[in-house]
Amino acid sequence: MIQLFLPLNFLGFVYREIRRALTDLENMLGLLSRKPAIADNPNATVLNVQQGTVQFHQVQFGYQPNRPILKGLSFEVPAGSKVAIVGASGAGKSTLARLLYRFYPLNNGRITVDGQDISNVTLDSLRQAIAIVPQDTVLFNSSIRDNIQYGNPDASATEVDQAIKLAHLRSFIDSLPQGDATLVGERGLKVSGGEKQRIAIARAILKKSPILVFDEATSALDSSSEQAILHAMREVARNHTSLVIAHRLSTITDADNIIVLKDGMLAEQGNHQQLIAREGEYARMWQLQQQQQT
Ligand code: ATP
Numbered sequence: 001m002i003q004l005f006l007p008l009n010f011l012g013f014v015y016r017e018i019r020r021a022l023t024d025l026e027n028m029l030g031l032l033s034r035k036p037a038i039a040d041n042p043n044a045t046v047l048n049v050q051q052g053t054v055q056f057h058q059v060q061f062g063y064q065p066n067r068p069i070l071k072g073l074s075f076e077v078p079a080g081s082k083v084a085i086v087g088a089s090g091a092g093k094s095t096l097a098r099l100l101y102r103f104y105p106l107n108n109g110r111i112t113v114d115g116q117d118i119s120n121v122t123l124d125s126l127r128q129a130i131a132i133v134p135q136d137t138v139l140f141n142s143s144i145r146d147n148i149q150y151g152n153p154d155a156s157a158t159e160v161d162q163a164i165k166l167a168h169l170r171s172f173i174d175s176l177p178q179g180d181a182t183l184v185g186e187r188g189l190k191v192s193g194g195e196k197q198r199i200a201i202a203r204a205i206l207k208k209s210p211i212l213v214f215d216e217a218t219s220a221l222d223s224s225s226e227q228a229i230l231h232a233m234r235e236v237a238r239n240h241t242s243l244v245i246a247h248r249l250s251t252i253t254d255a256d257n258i259i260v261l262k263d264g265m266l267a268e269q270g271n272h273q274q275l276i277a278r279e280g281e282y283a284r285m286w287q288l289q290q291q292q293q294t
Helices: 002-032 093-100 123-129 144-149 157-166 170-174 193-207 223-237 272-278 281-293
Strands: 054-061 070-077 082-087 108-113 130-133 211-215 241-245 257-262 265-270
Touching (some): 054 093, 070 082, 070 241, 070 265, 093 211, 093 241, 130 193, 144 157, 144 193, 157 170, 157 193, 157 223, 193 223, 211 223, 257 281, 265 272, 265 281, 272 281
Parallel strands (some): 082 241, 082 257, 211 241
Antiparallel strands (some): 054 108
């Protein structure tokens, strides 16, 4: 019996190793395939960020030619402020982040950072200036510390520890069997959506970019996880220009300006109090979300 079992056991081991290798390859290809659809123009200059003001000027964009998503959208994220984008599912909120990171060329209009058209600067310099906290973070098959350090491979051990603290990850990491050496990703510990977002926040803290884009996870988080993320976000947003793509209005009531996106256009804007008083689209969405919570 054992003569039969050993080779089968070995075959099982080989099968599992091949599957793991394929998962790594898949992750890598996934990242490579996120290469931009546009390359640097030959005269591209290095983006020079002094203040960190972001402006969308009459931006028109669609993934397909006959299906416009943004139909001439203009707004400003003044340097150092927090601007939130809200709107129904599919309104084009995440698309704004992809356009700012230059994954796609615009059909019309301009996006500028401190007055420089992002299509005229090198992609490297643009992406160095912007840290994105995505909805769903990719974790590599490595330790949780390596996964955080990925935000800036040159960061010192003290800086990584500081980022862990600011991103409210310390107690989570301390509860793991091997602390920050614990393996995460496909081969290691599965990490919850909220913990993943905090890892992404720690990466963003290490990257030290002047502009921060936070794409809030769509899936509902339990309230303690949401609070931890909110606190972490406030730490990282300090002294940064931040654009928050929000799904839950309760997370952006402190924003300096809230942009309501509807039918590819700016429907209304203002701070939370102003938009509630306006009794328009935002007030309606707020009421709906309040009802859902009760
Ligand atoms: P949600 O709140 O659900 O995250 P959203 O407002 O962020 O939605 P986007 O993800 O920006 O919406 O998508 C806007 C529209 O563009 C949607 O109708 C979506 O189906 C479409 N879309 C998004 N990505 C692509 C793509 N790669 N190719 C084609 N269409 C896409």
